[in-house]
Amino acid sequence: MKITRIKIGAGSCGIAAGATEVVDYFKKEVRDIPIVEVGCIGHCYAEPLIEVETDKGSVFYEKVLPKKEHLDRILGLKDEGRLAIRSQRSEREKIKVLALAGRIDMTSMDEYLANGGYEGLKKALAMKPADIVEEVKMSGLRGRGGGGFPTGMKWSFLAAKEAKEKILICNADEGDPGAFMDRSLMESVPHQVLEGMLIGALATGATKLFIYCRAEYPLAIRNLKIAIEQIYKHGLNKLNARTVEFRLKEGAGAFVCGEETAMIHSLEGKRGTPRFRPPYPTDSGYHGHPTAINNVETFGNVPLILREGGKAFASVGTQGSKGTKLFALAGDVKYPGLAEVPMGVTIGDIVYEVGGAEKGSVKAVQIGGPSGGCIPADKFDAVVDYDSLKSLGAIMGSGGLIVIGNDRCMVETARYFLEFTARESCGKCTFCRIGTKRMLEKLEKITGGRGTEEDVAFLADLGPKIIKGSLCGLGQTAPNPVISTLRYFRHEYDAHTKDHKCPALQCNQLSDVKIHLDKCIKCGLCIKTCPVHAISKEFVVDNAICTRCNSCIEVCPKKTISRVEKGTGYYGKSGGN
Amino acid sequence: MSTVAASLKKIEPDRSNLIKALQAVQEEEGYISNEAIAEVARHFTVSAVEVEGVVSFYAQFKRVKPGKFKISVCDGTACHIKGASLVTGWISDELGIKGGETDNEGLFSLEIVACLGCCSLAPVISINGKVYGNLDRKGLLKILKDHRKGGAA
Ligand SMILES: Cc1cc2nc3c(=O)[nH]c(=O)nc-3n(C[C@H](O)[C@H](O)[C@H](O)COP(=O)(O)O)c2cc1C
Ligand code: SF4
Ligand code: SF4
Ligand code: FES
Ligand code: FES
Numbered sequence: 046m047k048i049t050r051i052k053i054g055a056g057s058c059g060i061a062a063g064a065t066e067v068v069d070y071f072k073k074e075v076r077d078i079p080i081v082e083v084g085c086i087g088h089c090y091a092e093p094l095i096e097v098e099t100d101k102g103s104v105f106y107e108k109v110l111p112k113k114e115h116l117d118r119i120l121g122l123k124d125e126g127r128l129a130i131r132s133q134r135s136e137r138e139k140i141k142v143l144a145l146a147g148r149i150d151m152t153s154m155d156e157y158l159a160n161g162g163y164e165g166l167k168k169a170l171a172m173k174p175a176d177i178v179e180e181v182k183m184s185g186l187r188g189r190g191g192g193g194f195p196t197g198m199k200w201s202f203l204a205a206k207e208a209k210e211k212i213l214i215c216n217a218d219e220g221d222p223g224a225f226m227d228r229s230l231m232e233s234v235p236h237q238v239l240e241g242m243l244i245g246a247l248a249t250g251a252t253k254l255f256i257y258c259r260a261e262y263p264l265a266i267r268n269l270k271i272a273i274e275q276i277y278k279h280g281l282n283k284l285n286a287r288t289v290e291f292r293l294k295e296g297a298g299a300f301v302c303g304e305e306t307a308m309i310h311s312l313e314g315k316r317g318t319p320r321f322r323p324p325y326p327t328d329s330g331y332h333g334h335p336t337a338i339n340n341v342e343t344f345g346n347v348p349l350i351l352r353e354g355g356k357a358f359a360s361v362g363t364q365g366s367k368g369t370k371l372f373a374l375a376g377d378v379k380y381p382g383l384a385e386v387p388m389g390v391t392i393g394d395i396v397y398e399v400g401g402a403e404k405g406s407v408k409a410v411q412i413g414g415p416s417g418g419c420i421p422a423d424k425f426d427a428v429v430d431y432d433s434l435k436s437l438g439a440i441m442g443s444g445g446l447i448v449i450g451n452d453r454c455m456v457e458t459a460r461y462f463l464e465f466t467a468r469e470s471c472g473k474c475t476f477c478r479i480g481t482k483r484m485l486e487k488l489e490k491i492t493g494g495r496g497t498e499e500d501v502a503f504l505a506d507l508g509p510k511i512i513k514g515s516l517c518g519l520g521q522t523a524p525n526p527v528i529s530t531l532r533y534f535r536h537e538y539d540a541h542t543k544d545h546k547c548p549a550l551q552c553n554q555l556s557d558v559k560i561h562l563d564k565c566i567k568c569g570l571c572i573k574t575c576p577v578h579a580i581s582k583e584f585v586v587d588n589a590i591c592t593r594c595n596s597c598i599e600v601c602p603k604k605t606i607s608r609v610e611k612g613t614g615y616y617g618k619s620g621g622n
Numbered sequence: 623m624s625t626v627a628a629s630l631k632k633i634e635p636d637r638s639n640l641i642k643a644l645q646a647v648q649e650e651e652g653y654i655s656n657e658a659i660a661e662v663a664r665h666f667t668v669s670a671v672e673v674e675g676v677v678s679f680y681a682q683f684k685r686v687k688p689g690k691f692k693i694s695v696c697d698g699t700a701c702h703i704k705g706a707s708l709v710t711g712w713i714s715d716e717l718g719i720k721g722g723e724t725d726n727e728g729l730f731s732l733e734i735v736a737c738l739g740c741c742s743l744a745p746v747i748s749i750n751g752k753v754y755g756n757l758d759r760k761g762l763l764k765i766l767k768d769h770r771k772g773g774a775a
Contacts, residue, residue, distance in 0.1 A: 057740055058739075058753075060753065061754065222736035223699030259739075260645070261735070261738055263751065295645060298680050298735075311641065312638060313637065313638045314640035314642075315676065316675055316676055316679040317679065373741060375699075375741035376699075381744075447699045447700055453703055458703070471679075576715040594708065595759075
């Protein structure tokens with residue numbers, strides 16, 4: 046086998062794992078083989094990840110370090126550190142939208158063009174706008190930003206407007222904390238997203254194309270900027286008779302700005318508060334111009350639809366949900382990363398087959414972030430489909446999928462989400478502003494060990510009221526994490542309120558810390574480490590002083606310190622308070 | 623010319639550029655001072671209260687001067703599940719500062735943020751934009767120590 050090229054994963058998570066140092070080292074040491082930086086191949090757990098292209102196909106190496114030993118191993122195509130993957134982790138995946146992600150140089154337009162890039166746009170340029178809209182309608186594509194609104198229909202509304210100026214916005218705010226599909230796509234194949242936008246502009250007559258990108262994504266912003274320059278240079282923004290203009294705007298860290306009307310306010314330089322609809326943005330949006338907003342992944346699908354045809358696109362998926370869906374898979378799984386699966390696979394397929402979680406080790410997934418709900422392990426045969434997920438009290442969401450292991454507390458998880466939404470509420474609607482705060486207070490009371498059955502009843506009662514009393518999607522979905530954990534994990538709430546126990550031993554006020562002396566070797570590390578000096582010379586933790594910081598648990602070489610049920614740990618003289 | 627004025631010079635005084643202008647100022651100065659608010663208001667001929675309103679709405683804008691090393695602890699869902707609260711506690715114990723604070727020497731400041739997009743490496747933190755993942759207590763303390771050494775030099 047002869048090595049023809051070495052590709053190093055240098056997307057955000059690759060860089061976080063140390064890819065920059067690997068790139069520098071390889072570039073210094075290797076002279077005769079081209080080294081390129083590619084984006085996210087989805088196997089983020091294996092970063093820094095290298096793909097060695099040879100005349101007989103590719104070989105992957107995981108967790109590569111800037112060391113001679115690793116370099117030699119790779120140049121010699123040795124077995125050590127080799128990863129037994131091709132491009133898919135499992136049979137369950139179907140790589141379409143991500144086909145080029147992590148496979149081509151992130152900043153090379155030529156490579157994108159050489160791999161079928163801009164063929165969709167070329168086709169669209171020869172079509173009538175109405176026919177493009179028709180093709181997208183036929184594909185059955187629904188918005189990937191969470192709502193699942195049919196994209197073709199949205200475009201037809203904008204296309205029908207007569208106006209001098211029409212706006213198309215790419216929603217790249219990726220507000221779900223714990224999701225990174227859009228980041229990966231923009232970093233790895235920026236041209237694919239921009240091609241989708243150009244096709245959208247052709248179909249709808251839009252003149253200005255905004256991208257509203259989260260400021261926390263510097264690499265995505267850099268790669269988009271480079272790609273936009275390349276588009277201008279090649280004149281690809283000349284759509285037959287007219288020229289369109291891209292504008293890249295950085296968000297400033299407000300979850301509510303993912304909502305369409307809030308985003309428009311933010312683009313106008315104002316506070317990002319939502320407003321009542323109608324009028325819909327397609328009637329009156331950015332500075333009053335007709336405006337349509339689509340998600341990054343939605344645009345990323347569009348070039349495929351044009352290239353292969355709407356009908357072929359619709360051959361993958363379920364009755365009501367067509368194509369594939371990207372999921373940012375994280376939490377308690379062996380192989381966290383970016384997965385692409387056809388609509389219709391089960392949640393279990395993703396968690397166990399793609400994520401490699403051990404059966405029996407997981408109690409739930411949270412899907413759809415703070416707006417979504419949890420699905421318990423005994424319902425993992427649920428399929429990925431907009432409508433069937435809704436019937437379970439969850440939502441498809443934008444693609445955040447957090448796997449929750451058995452040793453996590455569901456009440457604490459619900460508290461976490463309400464803390465998030467209470468903080469992010471823009472404050473316009475009383476129910477959203479005050480209601481989420483009330484819910485948070487009750488949840489804090491319960492995780493703090495002072496909760497009662499009345500508090501749980503209060504939560505169950507308030508949730509639906511917040512949903513009804515809120516103007517925008519933030520408030521309308523904020524209670525979901527509580528409602529769904531109450532539906533499936535009521536026993537955990539009861540354990541906190543009736544028995545004053547946190548079964549997962551995660552809630553600080555409901556657990557103690559204890560040294561199990563049988564395995565202790567009296568090394569003294571715990572005593573030295575404890576920031577509040579709660580451990581005695583006899584190696585006993587005084588739980589009246591201990592802050593539950595887990596430092597001793599982390600530092601103990603024998604792993605003989607653990608959390609135990611409240612009241613079973615030692616309480617010293619200063620105890621009681 | 624003040625650095626604020628220099629940052630504003632390249633930006634057209636069109637109202638929709640207000641956020642962009644504030645981002646440019648913060649990029650230069652590290653935070654948004656009272657003087658900066660006044661200057662930005664003048665640049666766009668809007669009231670200072672209006673600028674203040676925009677600044678307070680968005681989490682990105684800081685009103686206090688950050689340390690030389692800006693630590694952001696991710697408390698997105700994946701990191702939270704994987705122990706972000708413990709990570710925050712360990713940093714606080716080590717540096718004596720809480721979220722939103724800067725230490726006395728002006729070396730470290732700490733903030734809690736939502737998702738840095740590297741969820742598969744949870745729990746993660748970033749220091750001046752560079753992300754560190756798969757943290758345990760030991761690795762974290764080493765990173766802080768290395769920065770302290772580098773910062774003193
Ligand atoms: C509070 C809130 C936050 C949202 N955040 C996002 C987001 O980060 N990214 C996104 O694409 N859509 C988000 N949405 C949905 C968008 O408002 C909008 O429906 C979507 O961008 C439309 O694009 P699509 O039809 O292609 O999905 C959010 C909605 C709400 C109510
Ligand atoms: S529901 Fe909440 S976030 Fe949405 S507009 Fe009302 S107050 Fe603001
Ligand atoms: S660190 Fe562990 S082994 Fe060492 S003294 Fe403490 S409990 Fe014992
Ligand atoms: S960003 Fe590297 S594989 Fe995901
Ligand atoms: S949840 Fe921490 S990086 Fe995404």
